[in-house]
Structures are given as structure tokens and as C-alpha cells.
Amino acid sequence: MKRIQNAGITLAAALLLSTAAMSCATDTVIDSVASTAEAIGKATEYITPEQEYYIGRAVAGTILENYKVYNNASMQAYLNKICRTIAVNSDRPELYKGYYVAILDSDEINALSTSGGHIMVTRGLLGCALSEDALAAVLAHEIAHIHLQHSVKAIKSSRATEAIKSTA
Numbered sequence: 181m182k183r184i185q186n187a188g189i190t191l192a193a194a195l196l197l198s199t200a201a202m203s204c205a206t207d208t209v210i211d212s213v214a215s216t217a218e219a220i221g222k223a224t225e226y227i228t229p230e231q232e233y234y235i236g237r238a239v240a241g242t243i244l245e246n247y248k249v250y251n252n253a254s255m256q257a258y259l260n261k262i263c264r265t266i267a268v269n270s271d272r273p274e275l276y277k278g279y280y281v282a283i284l285d286s287d288e289i290n291a292l293s294t295s296g297g298h299i300m301v302t303r304g305l306l307g308c309a310l311s312e313d314a315l316a317a318v319l320a321h322e323i324a325h326i327h328l329q330h331s332v333k334a335i336k337s338s339r340a341t342e343a344i345k346s347t348a
Contacts, residue, residue, distance in 0.1 A: 224340075227332050229276040233296030236331065240298040243284075250285035250303050259283070262312065263299060263319050272327050279326075281319065293322035295331040 227235070259281040267279050279297040284290075287304040299322045309315045325331070 224336065227335070229296075232329075232332060233276040235335070236294035236296030236298045239294040239331070240282075240300070243292070243294075243300060247284040247286050247300075247302075250283040252283060255306070256281065256283055259301060259315065259319065262316050263323065266316060266320050266323055270323060270327060275326070279323070291318050291322055293325045293331075295326065295329065297326055299323070299326075 260279070263279045263281050267273050275297040277297065279299065281299045281301060283306065284300050284302045286302040288302050289304045289308050291299070291301045291305055293299045299319065301318065301322075305318065306315075309318065
């Protein structure tokens with residue numbers, strides 16, 4: 181009889197321990213799901229025009245750590261005039277702080293944009309553009325990246341990927 185009593189106590193202890201372990205595991209799973217849901221929520225969160233501007237400004241600042249701005253006030257004013265002309269006829273004629281074109285002092289042939297209206301064109305590209313139409317095409321291409329929110333979508337995609345990775 182004593183053996184049956186001890187077996188009953190042992191069984192009860194085992195059940196109690198397994199219930200406690202399952203409870204801890206359940207808490208861990210619940211915490212993990214909550215954390216993942218929060219991360220996915222952040223990935224789908226609306227980014228305001230003001231936030232777009234400051235995100236783009238930070239990215240532009242990183243770029244300017246590697247490239248100097250080429251100081252040619254008349255060319256910069258000319259590029260900004262072309263940019264405004266294109267933007268005013270677009271789906272997003274106004275941005276939080278407007279569009280701004282800067283010239284990078286580089287022989288590379290390149291142009292890029294960041295969210296919030298920051299556009300950078302290299303001196304090398306300006307040397308290759310043989311007409312105002314060519315410059316307008318480059319600027320229109322960069323404005324399209326801003327309008328289509330490519331950098332904002334990349335941020336959201338990265339956040340979603342990180343949220344999913346955290347569940348693995």
C-alpha cells in the first residue's frame with residue numbers, strides 16, 4: 181500500500197512539474213508571439229511625410245560622409261528649378277520640406293534620391309548629360325523613386341523580415 185501511495189505522490193509531483201513546465205513554455209510562446217506581432221505591427225506602421233523627410237535626411241547625411249558637395253550655386257539653382265517644374269506636375273507636388281537637389285563632387289556617373297525629397301546628382305553625370313531634357317529625365321527618375329516610396333517600402337520590408345527572423 182505504501183508503494184502505491186508513494187507512486188501516487190510521485191505521479192502527482194510529475195504532473196505538477198509538467199504543468200508548471202508547460203505553463204512556462206506557454207508564457208514563452210505567448211511572449212514570443214506578442215513580440216513578433218509588435219514587430220510586424222511596426223513594419224506595417226504608417227510613416228508620415230515628416231518621418232520620411234528625417235529618414236531621408238539621415239541617409240543623405242551618411243552619403244555626404246563619403247562625398248563632398250560640389251559648390252556651384254548657379255548649376256544647383258538650375259537643377260532645383262528643373263526639379264520643381266517636374267514635381268509640380270506630379271502626384272506629389274508638395275513634400276514636407278520640398279524637393280532639394282545637391283551636386284556631389286564625384287566623377288562617377290550617378291544620381292540618387294532618399295525619402296523626403298533629397299536628390300543628389302554627381303558632377304560626372306552632369307558632364308554626360310548633353311541637354312536639359314537629359315537632366316530632366318534623370319531628375320524625373322529620382323522623383324519617381326520618392327513618389328513610389330521605394331526607400332520607405334525597403335524599410336518596411338526590412339522590418340518585416342527581421343520580425344519573421346525573430347520567430348525562428
